Amino acid sequence: MPFTVAIIGRPNVGKSTLFNRLIGKRLAIVDDQPGVTRDRREGDARLGDMKFRIIDTAGLEQAPDDALETRMRLQTERAIEEADLSLFLIDARAGVTQDDHIFGAMLRASGKPVVLLANKMEGMHGSEGLWDAYRLGLGDPIPVSGEHGEGMSDLYQAMMPIYDNYVDEEADSDGLEWDDPLKPLRIAVVGRPNAGKSTLINQFLGEDRLLTGPEAGITRDAIGVEWKWHDKKRARDWPIKLFDTAGMRKRAKVQKKLEKLSVSDTVRAIRFAEVVVLMIDAQTPMEKQDLQIADLALREGRALVIVANKWDLLGDQDLNYKELREKIDRLLPQAPQIPVLAVSALTGRGLEKIMQAVTDVYMDWNARVQTADLNQWLKMAQEKHPPPAVGGRRIRIKYIAQTKTRPPTFVANCQRSDELPASYRRYLINGLREAFNIPAVPIRLQLKKQENPYAKDKSRN
Numbered sequence: 193m194p195f196t197v198a199i200i201g202r203p204n205v206g207k208s209t210l211f212n213r214l215i216g217k218r219l220a221i222v223d224d225q226p227g228v229t230r231d232r233r234e235g236d237a238r239l240g241d242m243k244f245r246i247i248d249t250a251g252l253e254q255a256p257d258d259a260l261e262t263r264m265r266l267q268t269e270r271a272i273e274e275a276d277l278s279l280f281l282i283d284a285r286a287g288v289t290q291d292d293h294i295f296g297a298m299l300r301a302s303g304k305p306v307v308l309l310a311n312k313m314e315g316m317h318g319s320e321g322l323w324d325a326y327r328l329g330l331g332d333p334i335p336v337s338g339e340h341g342e343g344m345s346d347l348y349q350a351m352m353p354i355y356d357n358y359v360d361e362e363a364d365s366d367g368l369e370w371d372d373p374l375k376p377l378r379i380a381v382v383g384r385p386n387a388g389k390s391t392l393i394n395q396f397l398g399e400d401r402l403l404t405g406p407e408a409g410i411t412r413d414a415i416g417v418e419w420k421w422h423d424k425k426r427a428r429d430w431p432i433k434l435f436d437t438a439g440m441r442k443r444a445k446v447q448k449k450l451e452k453l454s455v456s457d458t459v460r461a462i463r464f465a466e467v468v469v470l471m472i473d474a475q476t477p478m479e480k481q482d483l484q485i486a487d488l489a490l491r492e493g494r495a496l497v498i499v500a501n502k503w504d505l506l507g508d509q510d511l512n513y514k515e516l517r518e519k520i521d522r523l524l525p526q527a528p529q530i531p532v533l534a535v536s537a538l539t540g541r542g543l544e545k546i547m548q549a550v551t552d553v554y555m556d557w558n559a560r561v562q563t564a565d566l567n568q569w570l571k572m573a574q575e576k577h578p579p580p581a582v583g584g585r586r587i588r589i590k591y592i593a594q595t596k597t598r599p600p601t602f603v604a605n606c607q608r609s610d611e612l613p614a615s616y617r618r619y620l621i622n623g624l625r626e627a628f629n630i631p632a633v634p635i636r637l638q639l640k641k642q643e644n645p646y647a648k649d650k651s652r653n
Contacts, residue, residue, distance in 0.1 A: 194243070195242075195243075195277075195358045196244065196246075196247065196274055196275045196277075197244050197276070197277045197278070197279060198247045198249060198271040198272055198274070198275035198277075198278045198279070199246065199249060199278075199281060200272065200278050200279065200280050200281070201280060201282065201292075201295070201311075202282075202289065202291045202292060202295065203250075204283070205283040205286075205311055206281060206312060207248055207249065207281055208248050209339050210279070210309075210336070210338035211233070211235065211237075211246060211248035212338075213341060214239060215236060233247070233248040233416070234248075234416060234418075239344065239347065239348050239351065240348045242352065244355070247271045247274070247275060249268040249271045269298075272299065272302050275304060276304070276305070276358055277305045277307065277351065277354050278304055278305070278306045279306075279307050279309055280295070280296065280306050280307070280308050280309065280328075280330060281311045281338075282308070282309070282311065282328075282333075283311060283312055283321070284317070284319075284320075284321035284322050285312050285317060287320065287324050288321065288324045288328060293328065296329065296330055299330065300329065300330065306331075307331075307334065307347070307351060308325060308330040308331060309333065309336050309343075310325050310334065310336065311336055311337065311338055312339075313336060313343065314337035314339065314340045322335055334350055376430075376431040376432055377430055377431065377432050377433070377466055377550075377554060378433050378435065378466045378467075379432060379434050379435065379466070379550060380437060380458075380461040380464075380465035380468050381393060381434060381435065381436055381437060381471060382437050382458060382462060382468060382469070382471070382485055382489070383470055383472060384472075384479070384481050386473075387471040387501055388471055388473075388501040388538070389436055389471050390436050392469075392499070392535075392537040393417065393436050395540050396419060396421075396434065396543070397417065397419055416434070416435050417434050417436070418433050419432045419433075421547050423548070426551070430547075430551060432547075435465060437458040437462075459488070462488060462489055462492060462494060465494055466554060466557065466598070467494065467495045467496070467497065467554050467557070468489040468494045468496050469498075470496060470498050471501050471537075472499070472500050473500075473501060474501060474503045474506055474534065475502060475505060475506070477500055477516055477519070478519055478523060483524070487526075490524070490526055490527050491634075493598070493599045493634050493636070495550075495553040495556070495634075496633075497530070497531045497533070497546065497553060498531065498533070499533050499546060500513075500532065500533065500535065503534040503535055503542065504539060504541060509534065513532075513534055516532065516534075517532055520532055526634070527634055528622075528631065528632075530632050531552070531632060533545050533546055533549060552632075556600075556630050556631070556633045557597070557598055557633045559597065559600050560594060560597055560600075561600070561624075561628050563592075563593045563594070565628075566592045566593060566594065566602070567591060567592060569623070569624075569627050569628075570592045573619075573620065577619060579612065579616055580612075580613060582608065583611075585608075587606065587611060587612055588607050589604050589606045589612075589639075590605050590606070590607075591605040592605075595638075599635060599636060600624075600633070600635050601635075602624065602637050602638070603637075604637065604638070604639055604640065605640050605641075606639045606640065606641065609639035609640065609641045610641070612639060621637050624637070
């Protein structure tokens with residue numbers, strides 16, 4: 193395990209801003225509104241020559257036991273348990289509050305190392321709050337500005353002894369490097385609000401890692417969690433990175449700035465994923481928003497798996513599945529035979545099939561076909577169904593090759609490529625799917641106009 197650092201503090205003290213500063217990119221959503229972060233967000237951070245895993249947490253708040261804020265606090269408490277070091281942020285301009293005292297006591301009770309940071313100290317504003325921070329009993333506060341990067345060298349000096357001690361212990365224990373070069377399979381779990389995305393990931397992990405509840409829209413950031421799954425079919429272990437995303441509503445209903453940021457974060461998760469798991473509500477399946485999300489994933493060239501959640505709430509399940517399968521095939525003709533799985537994330541029913549479907553489409557997404565096999569297929573495909581004649585002259589496709597994978601992409605040399613009808617292009621794509629067993633992932637076929645070798649000579653004369 194890498195050296196792990198948790199950023200702790202009450203709402204709106206600048207935790208996500210510092211998180212973004214340490215990982216070197218704007219990964220966490222930042223807004224003036226308090227309580228933006230709800231789940232734990234993790235990232236790979238660097239400060240000088242120190243590399244570590246960092247956890248951005250929800251703002252700690254006092255709340256009744258059954259409130260969403262209490263579930264958020266439990267997630268933060270778990271992050272403190274996992275961390276080797278906590279960075280406790282206070283807002284120096286606001287001074288030390290009663291909540292700061294309560295959570296300072298919690299950190300002292302954890303017995304874990306704590307570095308106290310007085311944030312928002314750009315230009316030494318908030319100096320009174322800096323001196324006030326000594327009353328927390330957590331040592332000398334370090335003045336920093338997460339937004340402007342001030343005080344990072346002092347933070348480095350405070351963290352280094354704790355980091356060095358951890359690295360020495362790790363070297364003595366097994367000598368293993370924490371940054372394993374085996375790259376995880378990135379899976380984005382997307383869908384409308386309250387479809388059960390966080391519940392599904394918690395079932396995979398076997399713990400309440402992500403906040404869940406009856407309230408729609410609990411998740412705001414795209415939260416990445418690492419996991420391992422054993423593939424019995426291929427007798428191998430897959431390192432997985434699951435991204436839980438905010439529910440995507442209709443564009444007309446996305447009005448607030450914070451919700452727009454959440455949606456853009458989800459879109460980014462889709463673009464950086466390798467497989468997208470679209471969760472739909474089995475009681476209201478494939479509404480317009482579901483189709484738009486599926487279409488976005490396919491246009492981005494991602495492998496797609498559709499999971500119909502809350503299946504246990506339906507009556508005639510065989511009939512409902514048949515109707516759903518026919519509906520999806522009709523509405524998403526650009527990727528026929530997409531895996532469609534009926535599950536209950538709450539009870540765990542059917543979940544074992546999801547990861548098998550994910551790895552199967554991932555293998556198809558990486559499929560590569562030999563050029564000789566492609567051209568033999570192309571010859572037979574044109575003999576079976578010749579390209580149309582346009583203006584009395586038949587279009588010829590003379591050569592095809594695969595140029596890349598992820599998704600499978602093919603380039604064909606074609607006379608008058610701009611005149612080839614879209615229907616014939618679809619015929620070729622469907623033929624590639626069937627001939628080379630690439631059923632469920634996007635296939636891209638580019639038609640390249642064949643150059644006239646005499647054109648340059650004629651232009652010179």
